[in-house]
Amino acid sequence: MSRIIAIANQKGGVGKTTTTVNLAAGLARAGRRVLLIDLDPQGNATTGSGIDKRSATPGVLEVLTGEARLTQARRAASGGYDAVPANADLTAAKVILFQLDRREYRLRDALAPVAGDYDYILIDCPPALDMLTVNALIAAGSVLIPMQCEYYALEGLSDLLDTIADIATRANPALHVEGVLRSMFDPRSRLARDVSEQLQSHFGERLYRTVIPRNVRLAEAPSHGLPVFDYDRNCVGSTAFLTLAGEMLRRHTSTAAA
Template identity: 45%
Template sequence: MAHVVGVVNQKGGVGKTTTAVNVAAALCAAELRVLLVDCDAQGNATTGLGGDKMAEQNHLYDLMMGACRWDQAAKRVVPGLSLIPSTPHLSGVEVELATLDGWENRLKEALAPAQDVFDVILLDSPPSLGMVTVNILAAAHRVLVPLQCEFYALEGLSQLWRTLQMTRKRINPDLEVLGIVLTMFESRHDLNRQVADEVRKHFGELVCDAVIPRDIRMGESPSFARPVLWYGSETVGSKAYLKLGNELMARLGLHSF
């Protein structure tokens, strides 16, 4: 049975997609069977893995609307790693979801059969707390929260925490936090260090030991439609995501590499 992990933060620009794509690549490198689901209409995770977000059919939108099965939507990227791509059509899915009974469980129900096929299913969320994100929180067993080391990110984290508590109470009582991962960290900046210290003070062991630094190669790798791990395995970003992948596997009770 797969571990379903939502990569969630309603704030944009904190490294959600970069984290989702590179954690997927790191877990695949450990010979796990991984499915990455791009739940953002912008489709950055799709293009970041070489997918076509402008194709006409069998994207996440079609899956959530019941127009296809998960195995018809999933595209194999490399052996061990598959992708359910997104499309700009996903931006209108909330209007349609609002008319459906049990709309909050559409993603969970659509992905249920895939849990017997994969070891880990990663759900890359949009930068909002709308219906798609609620679907992610309903489907996930755990959430991974990327957090940029800046003041406004801390403010957004408190809002996210309230949403997680509400989700546990009303929709998914078994939802847990897998970890908080600090992203875009620059040790030479006092503010970055202060935010990191504050987060570790308040959230303790929930904060991952692995810290993701700023790395120019991570900015370049999407233009080559590949994770930074495949673009340059010796970069500081690659090493950080390999360390994070190892740590997350330990937290999930999977073998480490």
């Protein structure tokens, strides 16, 4: 059975999509079967996976509305994983879903038939705690939270943790925090170091040891429709995401053995 992980943070610009695409590619490079679900109307994970979002039909919108099965919408991505694409049409889902039965469970229901096909299913969430994110949190077993080490990121983190706790209470008892990932990290910043220490104190082992640095190659790779490994395998961004994939796999191996 697959591990379903939502990559979520309602604050934009913290590296959610970069994390989703490159973690998917890193896990695929480690021999795992991976599916990426792009649940963000911006469709950046779709573009970063080498898929033209302008012609991405059927996509995740059709899957959520029941117009297409997930097996009809998934396609091969450049990073060695499968992806269900999104584009601006997904914005309509915020209205359409409210008119449908089981509106909060549409993604979970759609994933059920393919869960055995993958070791990991990663869901790139939009930068909002809306119905799309709720669908992701109900479908997922855990949440990976990328965040920058800055003051406002800490403020928003408490709202996300409250939402996760609420979803776990009323709809998905298995939901938990997979881990917190420090992204776009600049070790020269005193504030970044201070916030990093606060995260370590609060989250302990749930804070990933791997730190994703600010890296120009990470920012450039999506415009070429490639994960960073295929764009520049020797850059620090590549090293960081390979390390993150390895750390996640070791955690899960350890948990399974316990």
